[in-house]
Amino acid sequence: MSGKRILTVAQKAVSHIKKGDPLLAPLSFDEEVTFSEGELVQVVTPVGQFLGEAYLAKQNKGIGWIYSWEQGESFDYAFFLEQFKRAKSVRKSLLHSKSTDTFRLFNAEGDGIPGLTIDYYAGYAVFSWYSEGIYLYKEDIVSAFREVFPAVKGVYEKRRYHQDDEDASGFIYGEKAPSPHYVKENNVLFATYLDEGWMTGIFLDQRHVRLDLMSTYAPGKTVLNTFSYTGAFSVAAAMGGAAHTTSVDVANRSLEKTREQFEINGLSPEDHRIHVMDVFDYIQYAKRKDMKFDVIVVDPPSFARTKKRTFSVLKDYSAMVEDLIDISSDKGMFILSSNAATYKRKKFRSDLEKAFRNKGIDYSIVKEYGLPEDFTTVKANAASNYLKVFVVQKH
Ligand code: SAH
Numbered sequence: 441m442s443g444k445r446i447l448t449v450a451q452k453a454v455s456h457i458k459k460g461d462p463l464l465a466p467l468s469f470d471e472e473v474t475f476s477e478g479e480l481v482q483v484v485t486p487v488g489q490f491l492g493e494a495y496l497a498k499q500n501k502g503i504g505w506i507y508s509w510e511q512g513e514s515f516d517y518a519f520f521l522e523q524f525k526r527a528k529s530v531r532k533s534l535l536h537s538k539s540t541d542t543f544r545l546f547n548a549e550g551d552g553i554p555g556l557t558i559d560y561y562a563g564y565a566v567f568s569w570y571s572e573g574i575y576l577y578k579e580d581i582v583s584a585f586r587e588v589f590p591a592v593k594g595v596y597e598k599r600r601y602h603q604d605d606e607d608a609s610g611f612i613y614g615e616k617a618p619s620p621h622y623v624k625e626n627n628v629l630f631a632t633y634l635d636e637g638w639m640t641g642i643f644l645d646q647r648h649v650r651l652d653l654m655s656t657y658a659p660g661k662t663v664l665n666t667f668s669y670t671g672a673f674s675v676a677a678a679m680g681g682a683a684h685t686t687s688v689d690v691a692n693r694s695l696e697k698t699r700e701q702f703e704i705n706g707l708s709p710e711d712h713r714i715h716v717m718d719v720f721d722y723i724q725y726a727k728r729k730d731m732k733f734d735v736i737v738v739d740p741p742s743f744a745r746t747k748k749r750t751f752s753v754l755k756d757y758s759a760m761v762e763d764l765i766d767i768s769s770d771k772g773m774f775i776l777s778s779n780a781a782t783y784k785r786k787k788f789r790s791d792l793e794k795a796f797r798n799k800g801i802d803y804s805i806v807k808e809y810g811l812p813e814d815f816t817t818v819k820a821n822a823a824s825n826y827l828k829v830f831v832v833q834k835h
Contacts, residue, residue, distance in 0.1 A: 445481045447473065447494075454485050457492070457506070460820035462549050464494060464504040473503060478576035480515055497555060497573020499601060501823065504573075505554030515577065520584035523552035527816075528588055534814055542623035542630070543814045544644055545589075549824060550816030556581065559644055561632050562623040565589070566640065567597040567612065575599065582612060593617075596634045609635055622704060626651045628679050629704045630672065631697070641670045641697065645827050646739070648812050649673075649775065653737070654680030657773055657831070661734035664688070664726075664767070666719045671698030673737045673775075674714075678707050686713040686733070688722045690746055718746050723763045732769040742780035753780045757788065761795035765834075773806075774832040781826040788828050802835035 449457060453468040464483070466472070475481075475496040483491045483506060492506035493513050507515055527546045528535070534543045545565060546558035555574035559566045565585075569575045582595070594614030602608040620631035625647055632641040650673060653663075658677035665674045668687035671694070677685050687698050695716050699709040715722055719740075738760070744751045751760075761776065768774065776792055789805070796803045809829035811817060817824045 445479070447481045447483050448486055448488075449483055449491065451486050454491070456820070457483070460509075460818060462492070462494075462506040462554060462818060463502045463821055463823075464496070464506065465502040468502075475503070477571070478573035482511075495554075495573055495577075497571035499555065499571035499573075501570075505549060507552070507554060517580040517584050520553065520577075520581050521587060524584055524588035527551040530816070531814060539627045540625050540647070542625055542632075542642065542644060543647065543812075545814070547814070547816045549818050549821065553581070558585070559640075560592075561617070561621060561634060561640065563591075563593045564614075564617045564621065564634060565592050565595045566634055567595060569597065569599050569601065571601050575601075586613070598638050600638065609637055611635065620700070626654065626676075628654070628676055629701075630670075630675075631700050631704055639669075642672055643669075643779075645779070645811055645815055646672070646777070646829075649777070649809055649829050650676040652807070652831075653677050653735070653775065657735050657775065658682040661773075662686075662732075662769075663735045663737065664733040665737045666722070666764075667738065667740040668698065668714075669694060671701050671714065673739070674698065674712065675701045675705055675707070677735070677737075678702065678712060679705055682735075684712065686715070688715045688717055688719050690716065690718050692716055718748065720749065720751075720760075720763075723760075723767060726767045727763075731767055733767060733772065734769045735773045735775065736764050736768055737775045737777075738764065739775075739777040739779075742778070742783070753778050753783050754787075757783075758791040758795045761792050762799055765795065765799045765801060768834060770834070772834045774834075775829065776832060777827070777829040779827050781823040783828070785828045789830065792830060792832065796832070796834075803832050804835065805830055806833045807831040 449468050450470045479496045481494050483494050490511050493508040494504050494506045496504035541562040545560040548554050548557050555570045557568045595612040597610050597612050599608045617634045622629050630642045654676040659681040663677040663682045663685045665687045668689045671687045674685040674687045695714050698714045702709040811827045
């Protein structure tokens with residue numbers, strides 16, 4: 441047998457782990473656990489019953505992950521190979537899609553290797569490593585990946601456990617992708633930059649929301665896209681035949697990047713508005729001008745600090761929706777999103793309901809979204825199912 445350390449979890453953590461939550465947190469143990477990054481251990485109950493095979497690593501979610509519920513399972517090339525094969529087989533339809541060539545190829549614990557996600561961008565892949573511990577297994581992981589996905593032309597990586605994103609992005613093997621590299625989602629093109637910091641230009645978890653915006657919510661409507669980043673929602677809306685779109689983001693880069701997304705889809709950016717501006721200032725400006733929008737998209741970061749103010753979804757989402765109600769048309773629609781794992785669906789729903797109630801507006805929630813199917817999650821680990829989107833219609 442291996443010389444693995446055996447770690448005893450606290451009694452209070454046992455039932456949760458048995459339900460299938462693979463995350464090990466400092467509170468999962470009665471005593472402080474010291475370890476070296478990537479150390480493999482066996483986790484047992486206080487009476488010595490086997491729970492799982494785990495690796496230890498410091499990352500924002502905890503101090504380690506159970507990677508297998510089978511005693512004796514190794515964390516090596518053969519194991520990684522199996523996980524990649526399974527991930528590939530459950531994504532058959534996306535891998536063969538004619539209209540979409542960008543999606544999540546591998547989603548960490550949801551696909552069997554906690555701490556690693558892999559996104560697919562039309563022939564290229566981007567690995568994101570979430571701890572130094574998992575990074576130590578890079579060589580075996582990358583060779584197993586190459587074996588299962590020989591058609592992938594080139595691979596990049598983001599080391600997301602690094603504090604600054606200076607040297608957090610790198611190239612691993614194969615051919616380099618063009619920059620920009622065009623990818624396609626439901627036949628809408630997006631310009632991505634696979635080697636520029638942590639963000640590539642598109643958030644792949646909003647695929648279903650963008651599709652519904654394009655096909656159902658936006659046609660013929662005026663659309664305001666707040667926190668618009670590269671304008672992905674605006675472009676989807678415009679491709680679906682929105683009457684007009686307005687994008688608002690405080691980052692300077694958003695102007696040029698949003699123009700680019702319109703242009704590559706054969707749309708003229710001149711037909712749309714793109715404001716480099718604080719969303720909160722824009723709302724006041726739109727109120728003064730008595731502007732009204734039929735569809736308002738809100739997909740903010742969990743937390744943001746600008747020169748003038750800080751915004752946190754937990755504290756400020758509700759008041760922001762109240763403000764936005766003032767610039768929405770009769771029967772206006774809202775697409776309200778949050779990717780903050782700490783902002784629970786129930787609280788988000790009650791915050792937005794409060795906003796409509798405070799304004800005395802009748803409304804209904806017409807649709808809710810979570811993560812798309814390629815962002816596989818583990819049911820027992822609620823935090824990994826971080827995306828919440830509500831579509832709200834004013835009556
Ligand atoms: N909704 C986008 C992703 C948003 S990322 C999409 O679908 O692609 C968050 C964005 O919010 C960043 O581009 C950041 O520049 C912007 N941002 C943060 N605080 C802001 C503020 N106060 N006003 C406007 N934009 C802000």
